[in-house]
Amino acid sequence: MAAGVGHGVAPLAAARRTFVGADRTGRQRRSAVLANKAEADMADHSIDIIDLEKRFDRTQVLKRINLHIRDGEFLTLLGPSGCGKSTLLRLLAGFEPCTSGCILIGDRDVSPLPPKARNIAMVFQSYALYPHMSVRANMTVPLEMSRLSFRQRLPGAALLSAKVRAIRKEITAEVESVAKPLGLEALLDRKPAQLSGGQRQRVAVGRAMVRHPAVFLMDEPLSNLDAKLRQQLREEIVDLHRRTGITFIYVTHDQTEAMAMSDRIAVMEGGEIRQCAAPQEIYDRPDYLSVARFVGATAINEMPALVRRGSVSLNRQVLEMTLPGLADGEYQLAVRPERLHPAEGGNADFSLPVEQVEFTGNEVGIRCNGAEIGSGAIRVQLRPESFRQLRQGRHAGERIALRIAEDAALIFDASGRRVSVLPTQPAQLQEDRLELAV
Amino acid sequence: MNSRSDLEIPGQVTPKGGLSHAAIAQAFSAPAFILLIATVVAPVFVVLLISLTDYRLGRLTLNFIGLGNYARMLADPFFWGALRNSAIYTAVVVPVSVFGALCLAVLLDSRRRSRRFYEIVYFLPVTSTLTAMSIVWSYLLNGHIGPLASLFSTLGLPPLDFFADGTLALIGLAIIGIWHLIGFNLILFLAGLTVISGELKEASALDGMDGFWDRLRYLTWPLLAPTTIVVFVLSCIQAFQVFDTVAVLTNGGPYGATEMLLHKINTDTFTGLKAGYGSALTVVYLILIGAFSLVQVAVGNRKAHF
Numbered sequence: 001m002a003a004g005v006g007h008g009v010a011p012l013a014a015a016r017r018t019f020v021g022a023d024r025t026g027r028q029r030r031s032a033v034l035a036n037k038a039e040a041d042m043a044d045h046s047i048d049i050i051d052l053e054k055r056f057d058r059t060q061v062l063k064r065i066n067l068h069i070r071d072g073e074f075l076t077l078l079g080p081s082g083c084g085k086s087t088l089l090r091l092l093a094g095f096e097p098c099t100s101g102c103i104l105i106g107d108r109d110v111s112p113l114p115p116k117a118r119n120i121a122m123v124f125q126s127y128a129l130y131p132h133m134s135v136r137a138n139m140t141v142p143l144e145m146s147r148l149s150f151r152q153r154l155p156g157a158a159l160l161s162a163k164v165r166a167i168r169k170e171i172t173a174e175v176e177s178v179a180k181p182l183g184l185e186a187l188l189d190r191k192p193a194q195l196s197g198g199q200r201q202r203v204a205v206g207r208a209m210v211r212h213p214a215v216f217l218m219d220e221p222l223s224n225l226d227a228k229l230r231q232q233l234r235e236e237i238v239d240l241h242r243r244t245g246i247t248f249i250y251v252t253h254d255q256t257e258a259m260a261m262s263d264r265i266a267v268m269e270g271g272e273i274r275q276c277a278a279p280q281e282i283y284d285r286p287d288y289l290s291v292a293r294f295v296g297a298t299a300i301n302e303m304p305a306l307v308r309r310g311s312v313s314l315n316r317q318v319l320e321m322t323l324p325g326l327a328d329g330e331y332q333l334a335v336r337p338e339r340l341h342p343a344e345g346g347n348a349d350f351s352l353p354v355e356q357v358e359f360t361g362n363e364v365g366i367r368c369n370g371a372e373i374g375s376g377a378i379r380v381q382l383r384p385e386s387f388r389q390l391r392q393g394r395h396a397g398e399r400i401a402l403r404i405a406e407d408a409a410l411i412f413d414a415s416g417r418r419v420s421v422l423p424t425q426p427a428q429l430q431e432d433r434l435e436l437a438v
Numbered sequence: 439m440n441s442r443s444d445l446e447i448p449g450q451v452t453p454k455g456g457l458s459h460a461a462i463a464q465a466f467s468a469p470a471f472i473l474l475i476a477t478v479v480a481p482v483f484v485v486l487l488i489s490l491t492d493y494r495l496g497r498l499t500l501n502f503i504g505l506g507n508y509a510r511m512l513a514d515p516f517f518w519g520a521l522r523n524s525a526i527y528t529a530v531v532v533p534v535s536v537f538g539a540l541c542l543a544v545l546l547d548s549r550r551r552s553r554r555f556y557e558i559v560y561f562l563p564v565t566s567t568l569t570a571m572s573i574v575w576s577y578l579l580n581g582h583i584g585p586l587a588s589l590f591s592t593l594g595l596p597p598l599d600f601f602a603d604g605t606l607a608l609i610g611l612a613i614i615g616i617w618h619l620i621g622f623n624l625i626l627f628l629a630g631l632t633v634i635s636g637e638l639k640e641a642s643a644l645d646g647m648d649g650f651w652d653r654l655r656y657l658t659w660p661l662l663a664p665t666t667i668v669v670f671v672l673s674c675i676q677a678f679q680v681f682d683t684v685a686v687l688t689n690g691g692p693y694g695a696t697e698m699l700l701h702k703i704n705t706d707t708f709t710g711l712k713a714g715y716g717s718a719l720t721v722v723y724l725i726l727i728g729a730f731s732l733v734q735v736a737v738g739n740r741k742a743h744f
């Protein structure tokens with residue numbers, strides 16, 4: 001097994017720094033990373049999470065998290081509730097101390113620093129706007145706190161000191177320059193209670209933006225909004241990311257959101273990062289069955305498969321594909337609904353009775369009874385035009401012959417790990433064999 | 439009746455014979471209403487009436503003397519003394535017990551395990567009988583036998599006898615008043631603090647408001663404004679009502695230095711038997727307490743909305 005990928009460290013990161021072995025201690029690895037970072041650009045805001053653990057009393061919430069986030073990347077932490085994604089974000093922000101391990105932002109170890117010293121901004125799920133302050137004050141306060149001393153912030157200080165006046169003027173101008181592109185100019189004198197959900201969200205983004213943070217954290221910022229607004233603000237956030245080039249770390253349990261917005265997704269489960277890769281990679285080549293199940297709008301089809309000397313059979317129906325490198329035994333075969341194609345003539349893998357046909361406008365969903373191949377419902381998604389072709393001369397309620405598309409079968413072993421994908425690629429097979437031999 | 443009203447649509451008046459829902463509701467609320475009239479509204483009117491007479495407790499006759507009692511009151515130096523003492527007592531007790539409770543509440547709010555313990559410790563004085571506790575305090579603050587006296591003598595300072603000295607006696611009473619009030623205010627502030635969500639605290643920590651004073655100034659106190667108004671007014675009323683400690687410890691002395699309004703009302707009415715004059719004092723007292731409540735309603739309505 002390739003250690004780096006297993007711990008969720010991006011393979012690309014290896015190009016910029018020496019490979020960090022899993023057998024070295026956290027401290028050694030930290031200094032190795034730091035040495036590499038010193039050579040890199042000074043304004044580097046990449047994040048390295050090294051052997052991070054978090055325990056609350058006896059429950060271990062995060063188990064040895066290792067993750068490298070590139071400067072300017074949009075990374076999403078995706079997972080079901082309770083998987084530790086919010087905890088990881090809170091550790092990054094500094095609201096909770098970590099039990100062990102460390103977090104590097106650029107070349108600084110931020111784990112002993114308080115939240116305000118980490119150069120991080122955050123948009124909260126509830127937005128956490130200060131309800132007693134106007135929008136302007138909400139956005140001004142972070143700058144006041146960082147640029148004025150306690151004495152300079154006392155009431156009346158602006159009257160006595162020209163310097164304080166100058167700083168305040170500067171802050172006002174900056175707040176307005178941030179408010180303008182967000183469309184908040186007209187709302188500056190309102191209180192949060194007088195704003196709509198979308199406007200509040202924008203103010204929260206504005207408050208986070210004014211400090212020009214190195215890293216932008218977002219904790220399910222769209223979960224309190226209705227579907228249409230969510231779609232719109234999703235685009236706005238992606239635009240914001242592109243415009244500012246800041247490193248974004250986005251937490252969500254909504255896989256659609258994660259797929260649509262991210263450069264990379266780190267899928268978390270049970271306090272571990274299961275897989276960290278680009279959305280396409282996560283979708284097409286999930287490392288774990290749980291990841292495959294979690295990602296994708298329509299559930300992935302799972303079929304218990306038996307492998308004997310490279311030939312694959314589902315409930316004694318032998319498939320066309322062969323997996324010569326695979327050890328004999330029982331596996332789970334998983335196929336995305338759109339990678340099951342209606343078969344012409346004799347090249348079908350299996351045929352199943354149709355239970356339901358569903359039109360959703362741009363596609364057609366067919367639900368088949370999978371009892372014959374030993375599984376539950378099998379879902380197939382087709383383009384409407386191919387469904388029309390299929391329908392000529394036939395009727396729903398009959399059987400449909402299906403073929404698993406080339407390279408589409410994902411094979412998972414009993415522990416839920418992917419053992420072999422893309423069986424026709426010789427190079428991949430070679431790697432899988434090695435993996436199995438270990 | 440039950441079966442009938444079950445069939446009716448709520449709020450509708452039954453066509454003939456039966457009682458309407460409004461009438462039933464009035465009948466049910468009548469006992470409470472009558473009790474309120476008999477125990478609160480009627481006595482206030484009786485006091486108002488008596489304050490216009492020269493009635494003395496025990497007598498069977500009374501004469502209507504108009505505003506005579508009020509004129510006498512304005513000329514009475516002991517009334518002004520009592521009013522001044524009450525005002526000083528309130529001016530000391532209220533700020534200390536309100537601001538002290540606020541600071542304690544903020545400190546306790548960040549405690550997880552020990553919070554329960556401190557809540558109980560600070561709330562105990564509220565549950566105790568002040569009359570009995572006054573005796574304990576008189577021992578603690580005693581200039582000759584108490585622990586304070588031995589502390590002062592160990593440090594080589596002159597003895598400080600709280601209840602023998604005119605100025606100190608009032609401060610002694612204020613200390614007891616603060617001790618008694620702070621736990622109650624603390625609980626109210628702790629309840630108010632639950633409004634401030636964890637995310638809001640985290641946001642403020644991220645924005646740099648993580649020091650005690652900064653957070654109090656920018657986040658906690660503004661958000662506790664509605665609670666603060668309630669606590670402030672309740673504390674004012676409580677402080678103006680001080681009676682137990684005066685009656686037990688000083689009896690208004692030495693030389694009227696700790697005479698408070700409520701204690702003077704009691705002395706004049708029940709010891710001096712001048713019920714008419716006592717009623718006039720009571721009317722002034724009621725007006726003051728009413729004014730505090732009006733302040734709360736007026737300010738509270740304006741400030742409580744974000």
